[in-house]
Amino acid sequence: MTQSSLKSFRDSIEAIVVALLLAFVIRAFIVQAFKIPSGSMLETLQIGDHLLVTKFAYDVRLPSNIWLDTTDGKVLAKTGDPERGDIVVFKFPEDESKDFIKRVIGLPGETIEIRNKVVYIDGQPIDEPYTQHTKFTRNPIRDDFGPFTVPQDEFFVMGDNREGSYDSRWWGPVKRQKIVGKALVIYWSWGSLTDIRFNRIGTMFN
Incomplete structure (x- = not known):
């Protein structure tokens, strides 16, 4: 192998290593891709x-x-708190090998x-223009729930398709430590x- 060939091979290896490191950092700390199933x-979400x-x-x-699962890892910095209305991805409590996506309620x-x-928070009904209702038969767990006080460092989440969602109800x-991240785009x-x-x-989420 000639000198120029060796240099070209080394440059290619360096480029691959840099790309892998960038992918590692991006997936671990910045963004991760998810598909809605x-x-x-x-x-x-469709x-x-x-x-x-x-x-x-x-x-x-x-x-x-x-596997770059950042949940349960050591917290380097707290950057914010989940808010009502946020769409979040989290480790499914019944099987943490699965990621679920719901809305914080x-x-x-x-x-x-x-x-x-109708959802009430501390006795007051909340406005939920994002919800979809497809079934009008009553289900005592799904349609009449609580009252339930959310523990500290935990969040009650629900799907927007209220009759078709398996969620905190x-x-x-x-x-909190099981939340992977917040939907971006x-x-x-x-x-x-x-x-x-x-x-x-290109649809963005606040």
Whole structure:
């Protein structure tokens, strides 16, 4: 191998190493991509939406394992608190190998109650223009819940598709340290190869 060939090979290896390190840092600390597999967040999120989730919205953490799961890692800095209305990705409490996405409804210390599908926080109904209701038969767990006081450092989350969401009404609140990040933007969306939803690409979340 000639001198120039060796230099070219070394440059290529260096470029690959730098790219891998950048990917490591981005995925561990900055953003991570998620795909929406179910209709629990309809109409806000569609099946086939692809999201970027910011991982430093609430905490900057060291990765807790080689898979770059930043939940449960050491907190380097606290950057904010989840707020009502935030769409968050978190480790599913019943199987932490799965990531779920829901909307934050109840904050630590608040008392949440659902009466005939209407959500009350500390006795007052809240405005929820994002919700979808598809079934009008009553379910005592789904449609009439509580009152329940959210523990400290935990959050009560629900899907926008209220009759099609498996959420905190069934399995309880989410611990703060299990929150992976906050939905940032839809970077791709399709229903199939022939159904690319260009109008959804670039949708931002507050």
